[in-house]
Amino acid sequence: MDDDAVAFWLGSYTPGADGAGDGTGVGVRALGREESGGLVPIADVEADSPSWVVQHPTLPVVYAAEEFSGFVVAFRASPDGTLTPLGDPVEVGGIVCHLTVASRGDALIASCYGDGRVVVLALAPDGSLFRTPVELAPAVDPYVVPTSATLARGGLLLPDSATDPTEPASTDVDPRQSRAHTSRWLSDGRLATTDLGFDLVRFWRRGSSSTAPLVLDHEVTLPRGVGPRHLAWHESGHLHVVTEYSIEVFTLRAGHDGRFSVVAGVEATSDGAQDGDSAAELTVVGSREHLHTSVRGSDRISTLQIRGDGSELRAVGDVDSGGAVPRHHAEDGGVLHVANQGSGTIDSFEIDERTGVPARRVGRVEVGSPTCLTPASVAGGATGERATAAPATE
Structure with a gap:
């Protein structure tokens, strides 16, 4: 292995953090990569439970979401993997759990699970954070207040007994809470975000001023209680959404008017969900013919085949994640790296080229409460030809 070749940045839960004192990360x-295909630690920098990390698309700058402190921090990366602070941390909201950087490198989006905030931070030319975050329009529960959102209907997508979000529920004795969870830039320049608490996928377009950098375009409402968590974009023009609570994958497609709607929905596992399961990550395999989902509880990686025009999904196989609580995973050419938070390991598997299913384990490394893997690219230490994961274009 070339010790200077940084392949991934790893986020983690650390000891003593507010609300997460049992973390063991650093x-x-x-x-870096081992010859076997597994991963090995090179360097690290102290941060307070940086559960999500992402890199600037063109600069050697890494951003981390310090989940429980509510801060976003920026680091300048060196080819040897050393990270040094770049500017001061910026507070964005409660339980900040996800970050996305626009492909033009001018803005960072932070999603806050604790208070439901979706926040835009402008980025300076050197990648540093401007100190004034802009909060986007807050989500409203479509099952309580009338909305013009699109509703998924029929069969698996929405039982006949479900509440119609266009009809306000007047007897909701258990008010729900907004839980912003992820964001993803789409190929047409819009941004998609999920609200896990309100079962929403929200779509934003660029605004005309610094005080309104993004404005709400439209929303898609999923069945009540499914919990949309993460998003994966497929080149066929379909946006796939994995649901944390119902362990399903919903497929959305834009119509001629540009508005997305649900066109399909399937169970995320071939063997069915088990009691206590919750879905975590969703990724498109490099071949573009399969999806991978991670399921905590039963600790599986599930593979779904993509068929037809890209909207048809079929779960084809479930395999053990190699550890406990697979919170995140990332493909690295023909290898899938699984961040098993509960066992404190990254377990790496060859991907079967024909079926897309993770097969022989090629590496395992103990890293302490891993939560997020993101591809690295630094001067003199780029991700290399094997890496296939990349941010969505804008």
Whole structure:
């Protein structure tokens, strides 16, 4: 292995953090590849439970969401994996759990699970954070207040007994809470975000001023209680959404008017969900013919085949994640790296080229409460030809 070749940045839960004192991570780590295909730590920098990390699309700058403190921090990356602070941390909201950087490198989006905030941070030319975050329009529960959202209907997508979000529920004795969870830039320049608490996928377009950098375009309402968590974009023009609570994958497609709606929905596992399961990550395999989902509880990686025009999904196989609580995973050419938070390991598997299913394990490394893997690219230490994961274009 070339010790200077940084392949991934790793986020983690650390000890003593507010609300997460049982973490065993060390902050943000730089990881390199072993000849076997597994990963190995190179360097690290202290941070307070940086549960999500992402890199600037063109600069050697890494951003981390310090989940429980509510801060976003920026680091400048060196080719050897060393990270040094770049500017001051910026507070964005309660339980910040996800970050996305626009492909033009001018803005960072932070999703806050604790208070439901979706926040835009402008980025300076050197990648540093401007100190004034802009909060986007807050989500409203479509099952309580009338909305013009699109409703998924029929069969698996929405039982006949479900509440119609266009009809306000007047007897909701258990008010729900907004839980912003993820964001993803789409190929047409719009941004998609999920609200896990309100079962919403929200779509934003660029605004005309710094005080309104993004404006709400439209929303898609999923069945009540499914919990949309993460998003994966497929080149066929379909947006796939994995649901944390119902363990399903919903497929959305834009119509001629540009508005997305649900066109399909399937169970995320071939063997069915088990009691206590919750889905975590969703990714498109490099071949573009399969999806991978991670399921905590039963600790599986599930593979779904993509068929037809890209909207047809079929779960084809479930395999053990190699550890406990697979919170996140990332493909690295023909290898799938699984961040098993509960066992404190990254377990790496060859992907069967024909079926897309993770097969032989090629590596395992103990890293302490891993939560997020993101591809690295630094001067003199780019991700290399094997890496296939990349941010969505804008």
